[in-house]
Amino acid sequence: MLDTPNPLTPWQVAGGFVLLLFACELVYLVRVHYRSGLRNIPGPDLASFSDLDRLWSVATGLSMRYHIRLHEQYGPLVRIGPKHVSFSDASLIPQVYGITTKLWKV
Numbered sequence: 717m718l719d720t721p722n723p724l725t726p727w728q729v730a731g732g733f734v735l736l737l738f739a740c741e742l743v744y745l746v747r748v749h750y751r752s753g754l755r756n757i758p759g760p761d762l763a764s765f766s767d768l769d770r771l772w773s774v775a776t777g778l779s780m781r782y783h784i785r786l787h788e789q790y791g792p793l794v795r796i797g798p799k800h801v802s803f804s805d806a807s808l809i810p811q812v813y814g815i816t817t818k819l820w821k822v
Contacts, residue, residue, distance in 0.1 A: 759786065759795030767797045
């Protein structure tokens with residue numbers, strides 16, 4: 717006889733639906749919410765919603781090399797976290813901290 721696969725239980729269907737909703741919410745947060753203020757500043761995609769790569773570079777003692785590499789790749793103004801930027805040129809500071817910018821100053 718052929719074994720027929722077991723149908724999904726209602727709990728499995730509900731769990732899959734919750735995972736789908738969570739994934740959609742994560743995409744929304746990354747694309748709309750977290751990138752809203754600093755979306756025009758280039759940087760790694762992970763930096764748009766998490767500090768994990770920056771924290772890892774600090775924990776391993778390689779943060780200076782990591783920041784230099786990011787500046788070589790993205791330019792003199794780099795987003796390194798959801799609310800953090802790095803400057804390699806002091807003349808760019810008014811673009812972020814100037815009175816007329818729409819970026820939050822924390």
